[in-house]
Amino acid sequence: MIKNPNALKFIHLTDPHVAGQEALVYGRRPTERLRAAIDSINMDHDNADFVVITGDLTHHGDMDAYEVFARELRRLSVPSHLLVGNHDDARAFAYQFPETQRCEHGFIQGSKRTPFGLCLFLDTSEKGTSKGVYCEKRRTWLANALEETDGPVMLFMHHPPFAIGIPNTDDSKLQDSEAFWHVLAPHKQRIRHIFVGHAHRVMFGNWRGISVSGMRGLNHQVMLELNRQQAGQSGNFEAPAYGIVLADADQVMVHMHDFTDRSDPFPL
Ligand SMILES: [Fe+2]
Structure with missing residues (x-):
């Protein structure tokens, strides 16, 4: 994919x-899937500005x-930004990645300025629970980060602050999403997109007017059980994917890349 010099690609x-x-x-x-994803990026998208891994x-x-994980990541030819999720451990992560940005309270949160807006990487993990948490300290950091700039913003977070319609996933979404929303609401017009992990599914839409997307996991997926009556959740092995995002002054476009697909191309 030839990169538009007037656009951001990640x-x-x-x-x-x-x-x-x-x-x-x-x-x-899972290592094999991560390795395959990195091979694919190195082969086809090494002109990307960066890779974000959302936990x-x-x-x-x-x-x-x-x-x-660190050993595999060193093979990636593109700079990366790492978020943590509920399966991660902040201390073990810090041992391998001591240079990763943290906020003043020690949460794994940081930012990146780009020609097309500010990227904010949020930490929604909380020790002892698989549910998403965004406490007052983290909300204060986010509020300050938003106040310090006036341009467009893209947010990255592991837990969705919104429901996706799968009961088990929705149960573990960001628990304090209303308080989170109160931080975002004054800046709603300039928040261009929220990228989430955790769902292990591809979904697109908007949350209170802000566009959102999630990607498949690399190793396993959450099965699309929208009407499950009993407790629990099934997984399955739908193909992994990663997103290729093209952003410029006008738009944010997300392509899902089914990178293990080996079907033969043909002329259209
Ligand atoms: Fe996960």
């Missing part, structure tokens, strides 16, 4: 769930897993 990749010792997760080897970098949050 990759949205999420939920690799890497395990230590290259172990299996739900019968699959659940590892499955069990152990040191071995972060070592494997």
Whole structure:
């Protein structure tokens, strides 16, 4: 894909769930999927400005897993920005990635200025729960970050602050989404998109007028069970994907790249 010099191009990749010792997760080897995604990016999209990985970098949050994850990530030819999710462990993560941006309260939050707006990377993880949390300290950091600029903003976070219609996923969405919304609301007109992980599904839409998208996980997916009556949730092995995002002064466009597809091309 030839890059428009007047646009930003970045990759949205999420939920690799890497395990230590290259172990299996739900019968699959997540390292292989991460490796395939990195190979694909290096081969076809090394002109991307950066890659954002929106959390659940590892499955069990152990040191071995972060070592494997870091080793694979070093092969990536594009700069990366890492978020943590509910499967991650902040201390083990910090051991492998001490240089990752943190806010003054120690949460793994940071920002990146681009010619087409400010990217804010949020930490929605909370030790001891799989549910998303965005506490007052984090909200204050976000409020200040938004106040300090007046241009367009793109947000990246692991837990969606909105429901997607899958009961089990919605139960673990950002629990304090109303308080989160109160921080965003004064800036709604300039928040151009929210990119989320956690859902292990591709979905697009908008939340209170702000466009949003989520991507498939790399290792396994959350099955599309919109009407499940009983408790629990099934997973499955729909193909992994990553997003290719093209953003300029007019628009934000998200392509889903089914990077393991090997079907033969033909002339149209
Ligand atoms: Fe996940």
